[in-house]
Amino acid sequence: MKNLVLGVNDVIYRACIAVAGMAITIMALIIPWGVFSRYVLGQGLGWPEPIAILLMVLFTFVGAAASYRAGAHMAVQVLSDRMPETLQPLLTLFVRLAMGAISLFMVIWGYKLCVATWNQYLSTLTWMRVGISYAPIPLGGFITLLFVIEQLLYGDQHQRRVVDYENCADSKEAV
Numbered sequence: 001m002k003n004l005v006l007g008v009n010d011v012i013y014r015a016c017i018a019v020a021g022m023a024i025t026i027m028a029l030i031i032p033w034g035v036f037s038r039y040v041l042g043q044g045l046g047w048p049e050p051i052a053i054l055l056m057v058l059f060t061f062v063g064a065a066a067s068y069r070a071g072a073h074m075a076v077q078v079l080s081d082r083m084p085e086t087l088q089p090l091l092t093l094f095v096r097l098a099m100g101a102i103s104l105f106m107v108i109w110g111y112k113l114c115v116a117t118w119n120q121y122l123s124t125l126t127w128m129r130v131g132i133s134y135a136p137i138p139l140g141g142f143i144t145l146l147f148v149i150e151q152l153l154y155g156d157q158h159q160r161r162v163v164d165y166e167n168c169a170d171s172k173e174a175v
Helices: 002-039 046-071 078-082 087-116 136-154
Strands: none
Touching: 002 046, 002 136, 046 136, 078 087, 087 136
16 A cells, blocks of 8 residues: 555656646746747737746645645744754654644635636636636645645655655765
């Protein structure tokens, strides 16, 4: 069962990396096109900026979930590093439970936000519903919640082969 859960989460993690990578790549192509069309061609296109913003939101929430699993998300460890070693696991548990609560908040209230704004359309992209633009919030929250549950059940996963893109064992000694 453990191998199945970890295998599924590995697939989800890789999908997060792929989606975030595609979003930032497309965004990096759209922004110069918008600038080129406005200042060189003299045509102020309305779609590049809102599409780039939507991709940035997608990149942020899906990429944050992937970086949480990889242990690459921001962490302030001044307090935890100075605590006695017997209390550090309790603080780690508290942080994971707090992250789970935040993820659950994102899922519930992000879903409610999507539903509440479903019948509205973006002014610059008249074919796109506002609810779709908010969809990365509950999606990212759900994926993060899966990774939090994984950490609660099976421990930290950032040194697994699928996640270890750098040498994590030596990273504590690095400055």
